[in-house]
Amino acid sequence: MNSIKFLYAAYIATWLIHGLYLGSLVRRYGRLRQQMKDLGKGK
Amino acid sequence: MKQAFPILAVLTAFFLVYAFYQALWVAPTDALQGDVYRIIYYHVPSAWTAFLLFFINFIASVQYLANAKPSTARAARWIVIAIGTVGFFASFVPQVRQQLPTGMYPSSVATTFLIITGLYFVIGKYFGGQDLGGFSAFILAVNTSGAMSPFMPRVMRRFFTKVFGAYGAADGQDLDVLAVTTAEVGVVFCTIVLVTGPIWARPVWGIWWAPGDIRLTSTLVLWLIYVSYLVLRRFSDSAQTQKLAAVLAVFGALDVPLVYFSIWFFRTQHPQPVIGGGGSMDPRMLHVLLISWMAFLSFAFLVCWSRYRLEKLRREVEEAEALESLMETSATFSAGKVPFSQGSK
Amino acid sequence: MRSFWSIALATLTKDIRLEWRSKDALNAMLFFSLLVVVIFVFSFDPLAEESRHIVGGLVWVAFLFAAVVALNQTWARELRNQVLDAYRVSPAPANALFLAKAVGNFILVSLLEALMAPLFVIFYNLRVLGPAWQLIPVALLGTWALVVNGTFFAAMSLRTRSRELMLPLLLFPVSIPAVLGMVAGTTNILTGENPAHFYIVLLLTYDVVFTTACLALFETVLQAE
Numbered sequence: 001m002n003s004i005k006f007l008y009a010a011y012i013a014t015w016l017i018h019g020l021y022l023g024s025l026v027r028r029y030g031r032l033r034q035q036m037k038d039l040g041k042g043k
Numbered sequence: 044m045k046q047a048f049p050i051l052a053v054l055t056a057f058f059l060v061y062a063f064y065q066a067l068w069v070a071p072t073d074a075l076q077g078d079v080y081r082i083i084y085y086h087v088p089s090a091w092t093a094f095l096l097f098f099i100n101f102i103a104s105v106q107y108l109a110n111a112k113p114s115t116a117r118a119a120r121w122i123v124i125a126i127g128t129v130g131f132f133a134s135f136v137p138q139v140r141q142q143l144p145t146g147m148y149p150s151s152v153a154t155t156f157l158i159i160t161g162l163y164f165v166i167g168k169y170f171g172g173q174d175l176g177g178f179s180a181f182i183l184a185v186n187t188s189g190a191m192s193p194f195m196p197r198v199m200r201r202f203f204t205k206v207f208g209a210y211g212a213a214d215g216q217d218l219d220v221l222a223v224t225t226a227e228v229g230v231v232f233c234t235i236v237l238v239t240g241p242i243w244a245r246p247v248w249g250i251w252w253a254p255g256d257i258r259l260t261s262t263l264v265l266w267l268i269y270v271s272y273l274v275l276r277r278f279s280d281s282a283q284t285q286k287l288a289a290v291l292a293v294f295g296a297l298d299v300p301l302v303y304f305s306i307w308f309f310r311t312q313h314p315q316p317v318i319g320g321g322g323s324m325d326p327r328m329l330h331v332l333l334i335s336w337m338a339f340l341s342f343a344f345l346v347c348w349s350r351y352r353l354e355k356l357r358r359e360v361e362e363a364e365a366l367e368s369l370m371e372t373s374a375t376f377s378a379g380k381v382p383f384s385q386g387s388k
Numbered sequence: 389m390r391s392f393w394s395i396a397l398a399t400l401t402k403d404i405r406l407e408w409r410s411k412d413a414l415n416a417m418l419f420f421s422l423l424v425v426v427i428f429v430f431s432f433d434p435l436a437e438e439s440r441h442i443v444g445g446l447v448w449v450a451f452l453f454a455a456v457v458a459l460n461q462t463w464a465r466e467l468r469n470q471v472l473d474a475y476r477v478s479p480a481p482a483n484a485l486f487l488a489k490a491v492g493n494f495i496l497v498s499l500l501e502a503l504m505a506p507l508f509v510i511f512y513n514l515r516v517l518g519p520a521w522q523l524i525p526v527a528l529l530g531t532w533a534l535v536v537n538g539t540f541f542a543a544m545s546l547r548t549r550s551r552e553l554m555l556p557l558l559l560f561p562v563s564i565p566a567v568l569g570m571v572a573g574t575t576n577i578l579t580g581e582n583p584a585h586f587y588i589v590l591l592l593t594y595d596v597v598f599t600t601a602c603l604a605l606f607e608t609v610l611q612a613e
Contacts, residue, residue: 003079003246010082010242014089014235018342021231025349032353035360039367108608267561274557281547283612290605291544294537294562297597301565305590309572312582 048348055341062331062338070331079246086239088336089232090262092343096229097265102163103222104292106171107285110215120164127160170217216358219285222292223276224350226269228343233266255310257303264302268295392484399488404495406465413461414496421454421500425507434512444575447508448567452534454500455493456559459538460552462489467546475610482607490539490602497531517580526577526584529591530570533598537562540602543609566594 066084073080109119133139134152240259241251254260272295276288375381407414428446432439466472475485508514516523538559545554573587 003077006242006246007079007081010085010239013238013242014085017231017235017238018346021228022346025346025353028353028357032356032360035364039360039363108605264561264564267564271558271561275544275548275554278548278550278554280549281612283608286608287544287612290608291558293605294598294601297601298562298565301590301594301597305565305568308586308590309568312572312576 048345051341052345055338055345058338058341062335065331065334070328071325073328076247079243082239082243084331084335086236086243087332088339089235089239090258091336092339093229093232093236093262093265095340096225096232096343096347097269099162099166100222100225100229100269101292101296102166103170103218103225104289106163106167107215107218107222107289108293110171110218111286120167123160123163127156130156130159166218166221170221171215219289220351220354220358222285222289223354224347226272226292228347228350230266230269230273231346232339232343233262233269236262237266255306255313257306257310260306261299261302265295265299268298392481395480395484396488396491399485400492403465403488403492407492407496414499417454417457417496417500418503420457421450421504422507424450424453425504425511429511439512440514440579441575443508443512443514444573444578445571446512447505447574448530448570450504450508451497451501451531452567454504455497455531455534455538456556458493458496458500459535459542459559460555462493462539462542463546472546472610482610483603485610486539486543486602486606490536493535493539494532497535498527501527501531514578516578518577518584520577522577522584522588523574525588526570526573526591529588529595530566530573533566533570533591533594534559534563536595536599536602540606540609543606544612547612562598566591569594 062084066081070081070084072078105119106116108115110116131153134149134156140149237259240262244253244256244259245251252259268291272288272291275291276284279287281287428450432442432446463472466475475482538555541558541562542555544558545551548554569587569590573584573591576582576584576587
């Protein structure tokens with residue numbers, strides 16, 4: 001029954017990797033929005 | 044179109060949950076492997092998605108390079124049509140049929156070739172930003188001249204313009220954005236394949252990695268190639284980064300079949316532990332596998348869409364910033380001062 | 389306008405002459421190759437029974453390191469003296485330059501291999517159990533596989549940060565089938581257990597495919613600034 005742990009590990013790993021990537025996308029969006037605001041202020 | 048995104052996101056989430064439920068509870072337990080085999084419902088769809096994304100990247104790269112000149116663009120289109128036609132008919136020829144691995148129907152091979160050609164033209168249309176020439180120019184001329192208007196209802200005219208006209212930025216930028224997007228998202232999915240693969244292999248066959256495992260090793264090489272692609276994009280300071288990256292993608296695509304065959308032959312000389320049990324799959328398992336794949340495909344589509352928008356936005360912001368610093372510089376000059384003399388940003 | 393081959397030959401002889409006059413780079417590379425062999429000798433026990441099976445891999449990894457060192461300086465001279473810009477505006481075909489550089493690198497790397505191979509034979513007490521003459525096509529085709537892609541990727545890496553790091557980063561993934569062919573072929577010839585024909589054919593295919601690709605696409609890379 002120890003092998004079931006591998007199943008959990010695989011599923012968790014999958015969503016972890018997806019989550020990390022989506023997180024990086026969100027962070028990049030945030031940075032872009034900040035840059036757009038700076039541009040708008042006419043730095 | 045932007046309103047569609049949240050709705051699609053919710054739908055995809057439901058789809059993924061449904062696939063999850065199917066994978067864990069509906070699909071039958073495997074006689075040999077027990078419940079661990081359910082990893083394949085994440086492992087295999089991720090692999091198919093990754094390969095599809097990398098393939099789209101390859102097509103976008105080829106088009107990006109070919110569209111530099113109209114002559115090469117036309118030549119590329121004809122070559123793609125030739126490949127599609129020859130491949131389609133060849134898969135039914137008896138000598139070729141014998142070569143196909145067992146379980147692969149000639150009709151599916153033929154359809155794949157048609158899809159390849161279709162994909163090339165669809166991508167060219169929506170991202171290429173270039174007229175398809177000849178026929179479409181004729182249609183466009185007919186539509187705008189109104190010569191056929193008594194015979195062609197307006198709705199049909201708009202249809203033809205939509206089908207044969209072209210979208211996308213004129214200089215092929217959209218193709219490049221598509222290339223970056225599919226490369227990045229493809230690497231993410233490929234990483235998942237390489238992580239879940241050994242996690243599956245260990246409990247089932249007792250080893251994390253088999254050197255002769257042709258699928259996993261080919262996937263590893265593909266992953267390496269595309270990671271190097273992304274590194275090149277990030278580290279390159281050239282104005283032609285996009286062209287260089289496209290060239291690298293072509294090299295990668297040329298490499299993959301060679302990798303496959305080299306490992307295949309290596310395996311025949313060095314007996315490997317029997318992996319990937321043969322025989323066909325329980326149809327219920329196949330059913331769940333397909334559901335899972337569809338769910339992940341829609342997820343991949345949404346992620347690509349987000350990444351695509353992000354990239355387009357990022358480029359616009361970059362251009363705007365460059366323009367602004369240019370104007371600052373000229374303003375400083377006309378004010379009689381030397382720009383950047385006091386440590387600018 | 390001079391022909392493709394005369395341009396390539398002229399560039400090649402220029403490179404060889406320049407390199408021969410100041411042998412700094414050459415000497416440094418030769419010494420580096422020697423060091424690599426010695427490190428391997430200390431890392432992988434030559435007396436072990438398995439050594440005959442892994443020597444194929446050791447030899448080619450050593451060759452790979454030496455090749456990367458040689459390839460990294462391919463374009464250095466051109467870059468320093470703005471020769472690349474001159475070449476870009478000249479009507480000379482870009483792949484003539486590429487071919488000259490590739491052949492020059494081939495000669496250089498072959499020289500390094502010719503130094504390292506006898507050392508391996510000595511340190512590891514190698515005896516060839518299979519058809520020894522087959523080692524020649526394997527060596528030639530394998531070296532060309534590394535060199536042709538290496539020269540191309542070296543040009544691609546020119547306008548990147550960490551140029552020296554970029555070259556192996558780009559080269560290694562694409563070279564994997566060739567490396568497999570070289571190593572497996574050499575191992576088969578040394579141990580005599582299996583025929584090496586397929587690997588020679590594999591290397592030949594690899595060379596043909598990628599030489600064509602490099603010649604066709606080098607113009608694009610040269611024009612990048």
